Amino acid sequence: MLAGEASGDILGAGLIAALQKRYAQVEVVGIAGPRMQALGAESLFPMERLSVMGLVEPLKRLPELLKIRRTLRQYFIQDPPDVFIGIDSPDFNLGLEESLRSAGIPTVHYVSPSVWAWRRGRIKKIARAVDHILTLLPFEADFYREHAVPVTFVGHPLADDIPLDVDVAAARKKLGFSSDDQVVALLPGSRGGEVRLLGPLFLQAAKWCHQRRPELKFVLPAASADRRQQLEAQIAEAPGCADLPLTLLDGDSQTALAAADTVLIASGTATLETMLMGKPMVVAYKMAALSYAIFSRMLHTPWVSLPNLLAQRELVPEILQNDATPEALGAAILQYFDDPLLQDQLRREFGELHQQLRRDASERAAESVCRLLASREAS
Structure with missing residues (x-):
């Protein structure tokens, strides 16, 4: 599981907690923030190294980011996980997911890239990179269905956490x-x-x-x-x-x-x-x-x-x-x-x-991951 910034760490922690309810033992390794680590996730690199904004600014850090991605790819191919879940950070995660999927590792991408808004050509790469995509917003799922990419709209964890009537x-x-x-x-x-x-x-x-x-x-x-x-x-x-x-x-x-x-x-x-x-x-x-x-x-x-x-x-x-x-x-x-x-x-x-x-997002996301794993085992 790989999260690249604080919002991804929140989503990852919710998903880990939901998976822990379903499996007696869950081992999570990748890149994790403090919330994910508090639930037992092992972070191979500091999450902050992936937190880069803009379009031009990441170019300054490109050699370091590519080195991290190469290291992760080698790590997971040598010791394949049951599933790889990339959380947001699409410019980093999708390339890694594509490599891992080619090596036979099931891949899930959690949080849709804004492909419906800009760089629509990325839908082809997403289709190659992921076995399933989890979206937080309903109109995103509609877009993926139109392009025959397996998708589940899970809702947004914030909508679950924030009460309808704020005090x-x-x-x-x-x-x-x-x-x-x-x-x-x-x-x-x-x-x-x-x-x-x-x-x-x-x-x-x-x-x-x-x-x-x-x-x-x-x-x-x-x-x-x-x-x-x-x-x-x-x-x-x-x-x-x-x-x-x-x-x-x-x-x-x-x-x-x-x-x-x-x-x-x-x-x-x-x-x-x-x-x-x-x-x-x-x-x-x-x-x-x-x-x-x-x-x-x-x-x-x-x-x-x-x-x-x-x-x-x-x-x-x-x-x-x-x-x-x-x-x-x-x-x-x-x-x-x-x-x-x-x-x-x-x-x-x-x-x-x-x-x-308000859809109980973490539970729906975990259920989708479980269905993917079950289908892989059945085949």
Whole structure:
């Protein structure tokens, strides 16, 4: 089992726990984060070595990444597992899966690459690389069925974990906010590169909003100790931001989201978490100019955020790259405070999407893996 970043570690841990219910003994080896390791997974390399963002940036680390993949391929071919499960990280995992499948090892890919959105030609490689693919979102499974790739829609573990009714009062009490406070959560991402590009922008957007609504308060969860240090430096350096009514947290993003009225957030998995928490949001993103130039030309969908993709229409504003200015982000945030009916409508629609994704994902994923193993044994 191989996870390349924190979200994959969460999925992997859930799948390991579900497999352990079905088998008396489960040995997991590959690349694992702390949650997977806590359940007994052995990590042959630090997971952080695979966490690279963008299109151009991974090229700088390509020799190291290729060496890791070669080592893993040799390791698993010499000591074949019952099944190899690649969790997300498609650019790394699919090549490894293809090699292992050619060597007779059953392969599962957990989390669909965004092949329906860009680089659609990858569907041919996916078909060669995997015996089965597990998708978190329903429209992804439809795409694979159209291309005759064995697939199971398992739902999303976050939809299982997050309650349908979030306890806002408890979250606000924990963070020291009153029920009357107007709170904006800022989530500029979990990777250093994301925070480098989005952190100062989000802080300036908060400043812009606060100048117009001095009653606003802000909460900013740092994904790790390194991100906290990075954010603290940005707060100190950003003109006029040191005096913002800003609560900086160590992790605890769900508490920050639960306490917030609205959220300014980087595009990514966290937008799904925010939707499941029922929070109106403004989605923003920036990447290196060359990466964005390549990415934007390859995109086959008008949306990038998961709420909009799930709804297949624009539920929440997406403000990207050069359009992402403090003024544009700030105006979109304040629109929610000016229009309570819009907030209520979004919460209703988010609740409906939450129900669609609430499928006991880890158990369904484990059941699919078990069926694959059983079919291989029968043949």
